[in-house]
Amino acid sequence: MKISKLLLIVFIVFLGLGTLSACSQQKKTGQKEKVTMTKEEKKELRKEEEKIALYLVNHYEDVKKIKFDKLHRGGFGIADSISVIVNDDSYIKPIIFNDDSERYSVDYDPSDFHLIKKKNSTELTSLDGIEVIYYEEK
Numbered sequence: 001m002k003i004s005k006l007l008l009i010v011f012i013v014f015l016g017l018g019t020l021s022a023c024s025q026q027k028k029t030g031q032k033e034k035v036t037m038t039k040e041e042k043k044e045l046r047k048e049e050e051k052i053a054l055y056l057v058n059h060y061e062d063v064k065k066i067k068f069d070k071l072h073r074g075g076f077g078i079a080d081s082i083s084v085i086v087n088d089d090s091y092i093k094p095i096i097f098n099d100d101s102e103r104y105s106v107d108y109d110p111s112d113f114h115l116i117k118k119k120n121s122t123e124l125t126s127l128d129g130i131e132v133i134y135y136e137e138k
Contacts, residue, residue, distance in 0.1 A: 046136070053066045062115070063087065064087050066085075068132075070094070071135050072094050081096045087114070093109075
């Protein structure tokens with residue numbers, strides 16, 4: 001009887017330590033926000049950011065400032081994405097990129113998004129007059 005109680009206590013302690021360790025590791029992973037990239041990856045990211053910025057300028061009215069906020073690296077079978085803040089008050093949930101299309105899905109919470117979609121999209125090719133804060137420049 002004593003051995004079974006001792007084994008039960010050891011098992012519970014082991015389980016508790018495992019749970020604490022897992023929670024601690026998850027917190028550390030969540031805190032790691034800055035993504036390290038090679039020069040080539042930085043160039044690719046900048047090109048994607050410019051495409052996204054042009055898309056937003058061409059499809060939404062009164063875009064004055066675009067800030068690329070958080071980069072979310074995809075894993076196996078998952079594309080990379082980036083969060084965007086437009087005009088300091090419109091938050092766009094992560095936009096998926098790294099595919100060949102130049103169309104983007106702009107998902108947002110209506111309470112955090114104040115842009116108006118253009119009735120007829122434009123085809124501007126320059127970001128002149130738009131303040132753009134790229135991810136690597138923050």
